[in-house]
Amino acid sequence: MLKDISLGQYIPGTSVIHRMDPRLKIVLTLAYIVVLFMAKGPLSYGLVLLTLGLIIVLSRIGVRFVLRSVRPLLFIILFTAVLNMFHVDGDVLWSWWILKITRQGIETAIYMALRIAMLISGTFVLLNYTTSPIMLTDGIEQLLGPLKRIHVPVHELAMMMTIALRFIPTLIEETDKIMSAQKARGADFETGNVIRRAKALIPMLVPLFVSAFRRADELAVAMECRCYRGSEGRTRLRTLKLQGLDYVAIAIAAVLAAGIITLGVVLP
Amino acid sequence: MNTILETRDLHFVYGGNSPTAQTALNGINLTIREGEFLGLIGHTGSGKTTFVQHLNGLLTPISGQILYRGEDIHANGFKLRGLRFKVGLVFQYPEHQLFEETVARDIAFGPRNMGLSDAEVAERVRQAAAFVGLGDDVMDKSPFDLSGGQKRRAAIAGVIAMRPEVLILDEPTAGLDPYGAFQILSQIREFRDKSGSTVVLVTHNMETVARAADRLVVFSQGTVAMDGTPEQIFGQPERLEALGLDVPQVSKVFMKLRELGIDVETSVYTVKYAKNLVETLLREGGQVC
Numbered sequence: 051m052l053k054d055i056s057l058g059q060y061i062p063g064t065s066v067i068h069r070m071d072p073r074l075k076i077v078l079t080l081a082y083i084v085v086l087f088m089a090k091g092p093l094s095y096g097l098v099l100l101t102l103g104l105i106i107v108l109s110r111i112g113v114r115f116v117l118r119s120v121r122p123l124l125f126i127i128l129f130t131a132v133l134n135m136f137h138v139d140g141d142v143l144w145s146w147w148i149l150k151i152t153r154q155g156i157e158t159a160i161y162m163a164l165r166i167a168m169l170i171s172g173t174f175v176l177l178n179y180t181t182s183p184i185m186l187t188d189g190i191e192q193l194l195g196p197l198k199r200i201h202v203p204v205h206e207l208a209m210m211m212t213i214a215l216r217f218i219p220t221l222i223e224e225t226d227k228i229m230s231a232q233k234a235r236g237a238d239f240e241t242g243n244v245i246r247r248a249k250a251l252i253p254m255l256v257p258l259f260v261s262a263f264r265r266a267d268e269l270a271v272a273m274e275c276r277c278y279r280g281s282e283g284r285t286r287l288r289t290l291k292l293q294g295l296d297y298v299a300i301a302i303a304a305v306l307a308a309g310i311i312t313l314g315v316v317l318p
Numbered sequence: 319m320n321t322i323l324e325t326r327d328l329h330f331v332y333g334g335n336s337p338t339a340q341t342a343l344n345g346i347n348l349t350i351r352e353g354e355f356l357g358l359i360g361h362t363g364s365g366k367t368t369f370v371q372h373l374n375g376l377l378t379p380i381s382g383q384i385l386y387r388g389e390d391i392h393a394n395g396f397k398l399r400g401l402r403f404k405v406g407l408v409f410q411y412p413e414h415q416l417f418e419e420t421v422a423r424d425i426a427f428g429p430r431n432m433g434l435s436d437a438e439v440a441e442r443v444r445q446a447a448a449f450v451g452l453g454d455d456v457m458d459k460s461p462f463d464l465s466g467g468q469k470r471r472a473a474i475a476g477v478i479a480m481r482p483e484v485l486i487l488d489e490p491t492a493g494l495d496p497y498g499a500f501q502i503l504s505q506i507r508e509f510r511d512k513s514g515s516t517v518v519l520v521t522h523n524m525e526t527v528a529r530a531a532d533r534l535v536v537f538s539q540g541t542v543a544m545d546g547t548p549e550q551i552f553g554q555p556e557r558l559e560a561l562g563l564d565v566p567q568v569s570k571v572f573m574k575l576r577e578l579g580i581d582v583e584t585s586v587y588t589v590k591y592a593k594n595l596v597e598t599l600l601r602e603g604g605q606v607c
Contacts, residue, residue, distance in 0.1 A: 061338075224414075230376050231415040234407040235476060236399060236431030253427065256417035260462065 059119075059178045067109035067180045071296045072189030078303055079176045085307045086169055094314030095164060101306045102172050109180050119174035120167050127166045131159040183215040192290055198281075205281030213269070221262065228257045321388075322484060322516055323350040323373055323405070328382035330368055330540075342368040343379070344540035350484070350518065355510055357531030357548075358520045361562035364537040366520045367410065370486045373518075374398075374405040403432050406482030410489045412473030416461040421452065421472050424461050428480040446479035447472075449509050451501065467498040474502070478509060485509070486518040491526055503530055528552065528566045528587040536561060553585040568592045 062068075067075075082101070089098050106116055120127070140154030177186065191208035198204050229239065232253045239250050330343040342365045350356055360366045371377045372384055375391050375398040384391045391401055406428075409415065418424035422443055429439045447457060450471040456464060461472055474490065487506065491499035507530055510517045521527050527534060527548075534551045536544035538561045544551055551558070555565045555573060565573075565587070572586040572595075582599070586592050 227409065228415055230371065231409045231412065232427075233376060234374060234402055234409065235415075235428040235480070236402055237427075238399065238431070253415075253417045257415050260417075261414055 059174075060182045061111055061115070061179045062182075063110060063180065065108060065110045065180070066295060066299075067105060067176070069295060070180075070299055071290055071292055072181050072185040073193055073290055074292065074296050074299065075176050075181055076186075076189050076193060078299070079173050081303065081307060082172050082176070083169060085310050086165060086172070089165075089310050089314040091314060091317075093317075094310045095161065097306065097310045097313060098168055099164075101310070102168055102175075104302075105172065105175050109175050111175060111179050115179065116171045116175060119178070120170050123166065123170055127163050130166065131163040134162050135159040184212060187212045187215065188286075188288070188290065203281075205284070217262075217265070220265070221258070224261055225254065225258055228254050228261075320352045321349050322352045322386070324348070324385040324388075325369075325372065326383045326385070328369070328372060328384070329380045330365075330372065330377060331380055332368075342540055343372070346382070346540070346542060348535065348542060348545075350516060352483075352516055353514055354516055354533055355507070355531050356516070356518045357527035357534045358518060358537065359522060359524070359527055359534060359563060360537030360543075362522065365540040366537050367488055368540075369537065370407060370488055370518065370520055373484070373486060374402045374407050376402075376407070403428070403480050404482055405484045405486065406477040406480050408474050408477045408485070408487045408490060410492060412476075412490075413461075413466070413469035415476075416469060416473060419460060420458050421461050421464070422447075422457040424472060425475045425479050428476055432480060442479045442481065443475075446475040449478055449512075450475045450505055467494055467502075470494065470498075470502065471505075474506075481513070482515060484516040484518065486520070488520045489522075490519070491521070491523065499526065506530070522563070524552075524564055524566045536563065538562075548587055549585040552587040 086098055089095050106113065135151055135155045135158070136149055138152055138155035138158045140152035142150050142152055143156075144151045181189075187208045190211070191204055194202070194204045194208075229237075233239070237250060237253055239247065239254070241247075242250070325346050325348050328343050328346040329341075331339050331341050333339040344365075346365075346369060348369075358366050358370070368377065372379055375384070378392060386401060386405070389396060391398065416424050418427065425443045425446055426439050429442045434442070443457075447453075452468065452471050452475060456468060456472075461469060464472060470490070474487070477485065485506075490502055490506065494502065503526060506517060506519070509515065519527060519531060531548060534544070534546060534548055535542055536551065536558070543561055544554070544557065552565050552569050555569065558565055568589050569585075569587050572582050572592065575582050580599075582595065586595060
């Protein structure tokens with residue numbers, strides 16, 4: 051079913067990670083990525099893994115879900131790893147024709163695979179799984195706030211993003227419904243050559259566009275009825291404010307980052 | 319009467335393995351007999367819509383069987399697409415599925431998918447349009463230029479034109495004014511009487527179903543909670559209330575009369591029957607009041 055393509059993968063919850071300020075989460079995710087690329091050697095990698103483990107445990111999202119986020123990229127991870135394995139010079143362990151595997155190559159491959167896997171699972175847990183799309187756009191809007199000075203319509207962009215995100219599940223549901231309705235009238239979306247299949251999409255696309263435009267129209271009217279006129283003078287229901295929890299998170303993150311950088315950059 | 323559709327211990331869950339999984343059907347055993355007018359009622363979220371989408375194979379149950387004339391529809395070699403022409407399903411708000419340039423061509427979509435000849439298709443379109451009361455003047459219009467009620471009719475005609483053996487309608491009167499709802503319902507009844515098709519009407523509106531159906535099935539939390547004739551079902555108002563449903567207004571009036579000590583039946587559910595009853599009571603003498 052189409053519903054399984056989960057774009058908004060937010061998993062509702064009340065864990066400490068869920069409750070953190072979205073702005074902080076965005077900043078910490080960026081920091082996590084930067085620090086991840088500074089890690090080098092088993093000790094610092096171990097510490098990154100520990101950090102990731104801590105985040106996963108605190109978020110109370112099952113490991114199964116975290117692994118699921120990595121699965122679509124498994125091929126890229128393996129591909130990168132294999133490419134690295136054959137490409138790095140060093141102590142030759144095995145060779146055949148122009149191919150050779152070195153000890154350093156295997157090491158690099160493992161580190162590379164780990165790095166990509168940790169990058170994806172970390173950002174997924176911090177941003178996708180534990181932050182609702184609305185919170186995320188709220189956070190982005192506030193972080194980009196300073197750009198308003200140079201006349202970037204930050205609020206309008208964030209609002210468009212929020213609306214788009216909000217309507218993705220609705221449109222998927224709608225597509226599902228229309229497809230079912232046409233199938234009930236004998237529409238056939240699965241067989242035939244490319245041209246036939248493209249033609250078969252018309253009974254689905256026309257109603258979908260009609261309903262998308264109708265929804266957009268209704269939404270615009272509803273917004274105007276409630277006097278929406280952009281960011282000017284607009285206050286918020288939820289003002290984002292750093293709380294005790296967030297300061298604790300900053301402290302822990304700082305300690306961990308310092309540890310990883312020391313082990314990865316300074317010590318080896 | 320022969321059994322046309324049967325379900326055995328049907329289970330269905332939305333959202334598969336995710337933490338937000340929701341059980342929609344929890345062991346449905348139901349037999350639909352040929353030619354009957356079945357009313358499927360239940361509170362929002364009781365699984366009615368999910369259930370009817372199983373009957374033509376749009377949804378596949380997690381466990382359990384659906385039998386069409388004794389044949390398992392998910393067995394190897396069973397043609398599901400063929401089944402959909404025999405078990406016609408009109409979705410909720412079917413007007414949202416209209417897409418063609420003209421009303422006539424939209425109604426023809428189903429019959430054309432059946433691979434019928436042009437003449438046969440044209441004949442079926444004409445008949446289906448007549449059944450739902452769409453005049454020749456609208457047939458060449460764009461379906462998007464019609465009124466809400468007309469759109470609904472055109473969409474229903476699109477399924478009727480396939481001449482299904484079983485016609486399933488999911489909330490066909492939702493969002494229509496009372497007169498429009500009444501008309502559509504009468505036309506569905508007329509279609510049933512003329513074609514001999516089996517009709518399954520899904521609704522949560524008691525007045526609708528009381529007038530039309532000869533058998534009622536009440537769904538609750540993915541199971542069949544009650545099954546019987548309208549008299550039997552509406553004769554148990556307390557149970558209906560416990561399931562979050564209501565009895566028709568006339569029934570309420572008669573229940574109140576009984577509470578006041580007047581000896582009347584409680585299984586009254588149509589205005590026509592109630593009128594006869596009251597007239598007889600009055601004729602028999604004023605001592606009742």
